[in-house]
Amino acid sequence: MAINPEVFIYPADRKFLKKLKAVPGFSTLIKAFKKVWNEQNFKIELLSSKLQVNEKQLPEYYRMLTDICQKLGIDVPELYIESNPYPDSYTIGDKEPMIVLTTGLIEALPTELIPTVLAHECGHIVCGHVLYTTIAYLVIKKGIISSISSLLSTPLEIGFYYWMKASEYSADKAAAVIDGTGDKVADMCIYLAGYSKSFPFKPDRTAFIKQAEDYDEEFSDSKTGKAFEQLNLKRKDHPLCAVRAKLCYETASDESFKWLCRYVEEEAKGITDHDHIPVPCIPEELAERSYDEVVSELKEAGFTNITGRMIIPGDSPEKERRTVAVKIGGCRDYDAGDLFDKKESCVISYLAGVADIGRSEGKDLITVPHGSSYYVGTEQKKAEEELKGLGFENITFKPQKRRKKTQKVKPGTTVSITIGGLDKFRKNTRFEKDADVVIEVVSTEKE
Numbered sequence: 001m002a003i004n005p006e007v008f009i010y011p012a013d014r015k016f017l018k019k020l021k022a023v024p025g026f027s028t029l030i031k032a033f034k035k036v037w038n039e040q041n042f043k044i045e046l047l048s049s050k051l052q053v054n055e056k057q058l059p060e061y062y063r064m065l066t067d068i069c070q071k072l073g074i075d076v077p078e079l080y081i082e083s084n085p086y087p088d089s090y091t092i093g094d095k096e097p098m099i100v101l102t103t104g105l106i107e108a109l110p111t112e113l114i115p116t117v118l119a120h121e122c123g124h125i126v127c128g129h130v131l132y133t134t135i136a137y138l139v140i141k142k143g144i145i146s147s148i149s150s151l152l153s154t155p156l157e158i159g160f161y162y163w164m165k166a167s168e169y170s171a172d173k174a175a176a177v178i179d180g181t182g183d184k185v186a187d188m189c190i191y192l193a194g195y196s197k198s199f200p201f202k203p204d205r206t207a208f209i210k211q212a213e214d215y216d217e218e219f220s221d222s223k224t225g226k227a228f229e230q231l232n233l234k235r236k237d238h239p240l241c242a243v244r245a246k247l248c249y250e251t252a253s254d255e256s257f258k259w260l261c262r263y264v265e266e267e268a269k270g271i272t273d274h275d276h277i278p279v280p281c282i283p284e285e286l287a288e289r290s291y292d293e294v295v296s297e298l299k300e301a302g303f304t305n306i307t308g309r310m311i312i313p314g315d316s317p318e319k320e321r322r323t324v325a326v327k328i329g330g331c332r333d334y335d336a337g338d339l340f341d342k343k344e345s346c347v348i349s350y351l352a353g354v355a356d357i358g359r360s361e362g363k364d365l366i367t368v369p370h371g372s373s374y375y376v377g378t379e380q381k382k383a384e385e386e387l388k389g390l391g392f393e394n395i396t397f398k399p400q401k402r403r404k405k406t407q408k409v410k411p412g413t414t415v416s417i418t419i420g421g422l423d424k425f426r427k428n429t430r431f432e433k434d435a436d437v438v439i440e441v442v443s444t445e446k447e
Contacts, residue, residue, distance in 0.1 A: 123174025182252025325421020
């Protein structure tokens with residue numbers, strides 16, 4: 001069984017894919033591509049003109065691939081070598097993906113980095129990227145399927161490029177997990193950026209990652225940098241090597257990376273009872289569902305410490321208990337696939353249903369006399385004092401960088417109030433006393 005792909009997918013990957021799917025014409029392009037694309041024909045082309053790797057032909061490479069697939073729980077894709085001096089690798093297909101390595105890549109990289117490249121390509125497979133990367137490769141980069149090129153608008157093309165960049169981060173993360181370290185992914189990026197096996201020195205990862213830091217400082221927030229990045233994405237098959245190396249290195253340096261490596265290793269061995277388990281979906285997907293449905297999903301994921309926090313609306317109770325927010329391990333800012341100790345506290349804030357009203361007696365509830373909009377524009381200190389006076393004890397502050405529309409707003413001014421994960425509430429709404437209160441205020445720092 002394949003590893004849960006959410007543990008590898010970067011937030012940017014998920015965000016840009018969602019944006020890409022929302023671009024007008026996306027679904028039309030996908031449908032048109034599926035009508036003209038023939039996976040079998042492409043396989044025939046590879047079999048007839050590329051070098052297939054298997055148990056007898058380059059068996060060392062084939063064993064590398066099978067070991068990786070076993071760890072990721074995916075079927076072994078066909079592997080081919082393409083005579084091409086440009087160092088590149090790509091995965092193409094849909095239902096039966098095929099991996100292609102160029103001779104230029106094999107000549108450019110040390111043998112010990114070939115498994116990292118293969119793990120990167122398998123990462124695309126396990127993350128479900130391959131159909132979209134195939135479209136990007138054949139229609140956008142190579143222009144091979146010209147019959148549907150008229151459907152590729154400029155917004156779609158830009159959307160594909162930005163998603164492709166983010167998808168590389170997810171595939172790099174999968175490769176790092178298979179390697180058990182971010183070192184080899186960083187080294188792979190160094191060689192793809194231009195390092196040569198003929199150089200008499202070992203590559204310096206620290207110096208290469210410093211390049212990415214310099215890039216971030218110089219260009220990442222500027223219009224010039226954004227324009228350059230977009231141009232770079234169009235010209236390169238694997239762009240932003242230094243940025244990728246830095247991001248992967250940072251990911252592998254985090255404590256949660258060790259949990260992820262252990263999780264994948266245990267899954268490969270058939271062990272399903274893990275100490276640390278992935279969150280099943282993003283917070284926004286948990287919200288708006290019924291309370292009972294969220295409890296069931298968290299239990300199914302493996303969490304064992306689940307409690308509810310009732311919110312009684314100021315107007316009338318809900319027909320059913322509706323989830324407002326879910327806090328895991330004291331954190332609301334998590335993503336799908338993030339790993340938490342299965343014993344961590346999962347607190348579900350929900351709007352009380354009709355049946356809950358009778359059960360609210362005896363609970364330590366606080367009635368808020370004003371709606372959430374009342375606090376907007378007030379001074380931070382005033383909002384804090386009023387909420388403390390009502391009995392709330394768990395109050396924190398979240399600074400908001402000054403934007404164009406808030407340039408003239410005094411720093412320390414309240415932008416929003418969230419209680420128990422609910423950011424819009426009416427007057428006389430009742431919350432449990434230990435509900436967390438977040439006051440968002442304008443900071444002195446500009447966006």
